[in-house]
Structures are given as C-alpha cells and as structure tokens.
Amino acid sequence: MSRGGCGSVCDSGALMPVDEAIRYLLDQAPLPPPVQRVALDQALGRVLATDVRCPMNLPPWDNSAMDGYALRAADLPVDGGYLTLAGRIAAGEAPGQPLQAGQVVRIFTGAPLPPGADTVVPQESCRVEGERVWLPPVKGAEHVRREGEEMQRGDRLLQAGKRLRAQELGLLAGAGIARVEVYRPLQVGLLSSGDELREPGQTLAPGQIYNSNRHSLMALLRGWGLEVHDYGVMPDKLLASRQALSLAATECDLLLTSGGVSVGEEDHLKQAIEALGSVDLWRLAIQPGKPLAFGEVAGKPWIGLPGNPSAALITALIVVRPFLFRAQGMDEVLPTALQLPAGFDWLKPNRRRQYLRAKLTPAADGSLCVELHPQQSSAMLAAACWADGLAVVECQAQVHKHDKVMYLPFASLMH
Numbered sequence: 001m002s003r004g005g006c007g008s009v010c011d012s013g014a015l016m017p018v019d020e021a022i023r024y025l026l027d028q029a030p031l032p033p034p035v036q037r038v039a040l041d042q043a044l045g046r047v048l049a050t051d052v053r054c055p056m057n058l059p060p061w062d063n064s065a066m067d068g069y070a071l072r073a074a075d076l077p078v079d080g081g082y083l084t085l086a087g088r089i090a091a092g093e094a095p096g097q098p099l100q101a102g103q104v105v106r107i108f109t110g111a112p113l114p115p116g117a118d119t120v121v122p123q124e125s126c127r128v129e130g131e132r133v134w135l136p137p138v139k140g141a142e143h144v145r146r147e148g149e150e151m152q153r154g155d156r157l158l159q160a161g162k163r164l165r166a167q168e169l170g171l172l173a174g175a176g177i178a179r180v181e182v183y184r185p186l187q188v189g190l191l192s193s194g195d196e197l198r199e200p201g202q203t204l205a206p207g208q209i210y211n212s213n214r215h216s217l218m219a220l221l222r223g224w225g226l227e228v229h230d231y232g233v234m235p236d237k238l239l240a241s242r243q244a245l246s247l248a249a250t251e252c253d254l255l256l257t258s259g260g261v262s263v264g265e266e267d268h269l270k271q272a273i274e275a276l277g278s279v280d281l282w283r284l285a286i287q288p289g290k291p292l293a294f295g296e297v298a299g300k301p302w303i304g305l306p307g308n309p310s311a312a313l314i315t316a317l318i319v320v321r322p323f324l325f326r327a328q329g330m331d332e333v334l335p336t337a338l339q340l341p342a343g344f345d346w347l348k349p350n351r352r353r354q355y356l357r358a359k360l361t362p363a364a365d366g367s368l369c370v371e372l373h374p375q376q377s378s379a380m381l382a383a384a385c386w387a388d389g390l391a392v393v394e395c396q397a398q399v400h401k402h403d404k405v406m407y408l409p410f411a412s413l414m415h
Contacts, residue, residue: 015285017395018318018353022334025294025323030301032329033184033253040169045225046182047163047329054157054175057148061095062113065143069126069133070107070117072099073140080136085128089114104133113144120144151175161331163225183329185227189248190218192233193241193260193269194307212309212381213258220316221256223414224324234269236260241272249276249298254327256320259307261293269304273297279304285395287352288378289315301327311378314355314390317413335413337392337406343369346399353395357387358407370407389413 035049064070071083088106089096099105099116107113107120120143127134151157157175158168164182172180197211198204211233221228229252234244248255260269261281270293273279279295279302289311293304303320305312325333343361346354356376360368370391373383390413392406393399 029326049181052158054151058151064107064120068122071104073119082132186328187227187252189252189255191231191257195236249300254301258305261291261304285352287354308378341369343371354393355390357383358391359388
C-alpha cells in the first residue's frame with residue numbers, strides 16, 4: 001500500500017483537496033439541456049432523459065441457443081437413444097406443429113422451439129441414421145433461451161441518465177424500440193487566453209507559442225459527446241475579453257477557458273468575468289495543475305483551466321469531466337480506478353495529489369504493473385502521448401515498488 005497519506009483534507013495550507021472541488025462542482029451543476037427524441041442511429045453517446053421500459057418479453061418466445069435437435073427430454077432413455085426425425089425449423093420460421101412423443105426436430109440457432117419441446121442437443125453430439133436420430137443422455141432444459149429470460153415486458157430496460165453505447169443501442173433495437181428521448185448535447189464554449197498563442201501553421205515571433213490546449217481540449221469535449229463552439233483566443237485586453245465571453249454565454253450552455261487563472265498573470269480575464277458575473281479562484285491540491293477558477297458569466301457556468309498543456313489536460317480529465325457529465329444529465333460521472341502493483345519507486349512526498357503519466361506493462365510473472373514516464377512536467381504532453389493512463393499518488397505519500405497504486409486508464413477518462 002502507499003505509505004503516508006493525508007485523509008480527506010491534506011495538510012496543504014490554502015490548497016483545496018481534489019475530491020472536495022469535484023463535490024462542489026457537482027453540487028453546482030446546472031440542469032441538463034432540453035430533451036430530444038431521436039432515432040437509434042443518432043443516439044450513440046447521447047444521455048437518456050427518461051427510463052425506457054421493455055415493451056415485450058426478451059426473448060419473445062423459447063428459442064434454441066445453438067444448431068442441433070429439439071426434443072422432450074422425457075422421451076429420451078436415460079442412457080440416450082433414438083428418436084424419430086419429424087422436420088426442421090430455421091431462424092425466422094414459425095414453430096410449426098406440436099412435437100409428438102418420441103419425435104425430434106432439426107433446429108437452428110435462434111429458431112423458436114416447437115410446442116412441447118424443452119431441450120436442444122448440439123448437432124455435433126448427435127448422429128442421423130435415415131429418419132432416426134441418435135442422441136446422447138440429456139439433463140433437460142439445456143441449450144434453450146426461455147421466453148422473458150433476459151427481460152420481462154414492463155421491466156426497466158435502461159435507466160434515465162445512462163449514456164448510450166453500442167451495447168445499449170443493440171438492447172433497444174432488440175426490444176423493437178426505434179426512437180429514444182435523450183438530452184440535447186451540451187454546448188460548450190471553448191476559449192483560450194493569451195497574446196502569446198498562435199495556431200499551428202502560423203509563424204512564431206519571439207516569445208510566442210503554439211496553442212496546444214485549444215486542440216487537446218476540443219478533442220476531449222468532442223470525445224465526451226459534447227458540442228463545441230470554438231471562440232479561439234481572447235486578446236489580453238479587458239474589452240475584447242468581455243465581448244468574447246459575452247458572446248459565448250449567449251450561444252452556449254457553459255464556458256471553458258484555458259490560461260489566465262494563475263497567480264501573477266494579467267487579470268483581464270478575471271476582471272472581464274467579474275464584470276459579467278462572478279469568479280472564484282481556487283488553488284487545488286493537484287499536480288500537474290493547481291490554479292482553477294469557477295464562476296458564471298451572464299448566468300452560464302464557467303470553468304477556467306490552467307494554461308500549461310499537461311496541467312490543462314489532466315485537470316480537465318479529473319475535475320472538469322465529472323461536472324460536464326453531470327450537466328449533460330448523466331448519473332454515473334466518476335471514473336473507476338484500478339488497484340495495481342507499482343513498477344516504480346516514488347519517494348518524493350508532495351502536498352498535492354499527483355497524477356503521473358503511466359502505462360501498464362507485463363511483469364516477469366505475466367501480471368500487469370504500472371510504469372512511469374521519466375518526464376512528468378506540467379508543460380509537456382509527450383509523456384501523456386506515451387502513457388495509457390494516470391497513476392495516482394496521494395498527497396504526502398510515498399510509493400515503493402510492488403505497492404498497490406490507483407490507476408486511471410485514459411480509455412475510460414476520454415470517452
């Protein structure tokens with residue numbers, strides 16, 4: 001286990017614990033967007049606005065789980081034996097006449113069982129001899145999908161607040177449901193702050209850098225199923241910042257900015273937001289990251305991320321993602337961490353919870369362990385590109401090799 005730790009509140013001066021910040025944001029999340037009724041082919045990644053009840057039994061009738069022969073188990077001798085072949089039923093066909101005593105029917109996967117049949121024997125276990133079929137001993141009720149086994153008519157098929165994946169769409173389609181009520185995608189206004197920022201492809205003057213946050217954050221938001229309104233870079237001028245923020249607030253459900261929230265930075269962004277609404281500047285016990293701002297602009301929620309690329313990325317993944325998912329109408333918004341052995345020593349206690357860029361690698365015994373990238377700078381994204389997740393080290397803790405650490409896969413955070 002990790003050595004050290006600090007309980008629910010770190011001994012970190014004015015730093016706000018990460019979990020406390022997340023809880024506060026979730027409490028402040030706005031009501032979800034309006035409801036839309038959409039076809040299934042438009043519903044991937046959307047969030048259900050209402051419970052969905054099953055309109056029928058699933059399966060709707062007893063059917064075969066494999067290719068084989070359907071029979072009444074009571075007709076077969078204890079040691080197996082011969083029954084008379086009385087026909088065949090393929091998937092999509094009606095079950096036909098009731099099965100008579102001593103009969104067996106050739107049946108295919110998904111086909112309805114004929115009335116009276118209660119068991120299916122796989123075809124590879126049987127032997128056909130003219131109009132007779134030899135079958136091995138059976139226990140009865142084998143290889144049959146019973147009517148209503150998966151779901152009964154009127155059961156809750158899916159719960160409101162569920163984000164629809166491929167498997168949920170398949171379940172809905174299998175129940176004959178063609179359209180569902182979902183929330184309109186959350187519309188997020190994305191703005192960057194900083195006169196030093198330029199777009200890729202432009203020529204850099206001395207002191208200028210390329211705007212990586214715009215592209216990484218836009219990709220995150222779209223990967224989360226949200227609709228992004230890109231407002232580019234706000235000039236470091238009060239009037240221009242106010243105009244950009246005011247426009248975004250009229251067109252979007254909430255605003256997300258990067259840069260301009262650190263102590264010592266020019267305060268045009270802070271002044272502009274205070275003129276239009278309210279702002280709280282937080283110092284979180286998180287690394288990379290620390291500065292975070294939350295408030296509202298003309299009645300719309302606003303979150304300000306730090307400007308360093310890795311800090312902006314990880315703060316968005318850990319702190320902002322749950323808030324956006326709750327605002328989208330989702331119930332389950334927190335990621336599930338894995339507990340895995342560390343393949344590293346981390347002996348530098350820190351008063352902030354650290355999210356280290358990491359990947360899973362096979363240990364000597366074939367089990368997985370967590371390895372770290374050697375570069376953990378808050379300004380550099382190369383380590384995040386190498387990584388497939390984040391190793392979590394609690395504030396004031398040390399980790400020794402083989403200790404269990406929390407691991408958050410990017411695959412779950414980014415989708």
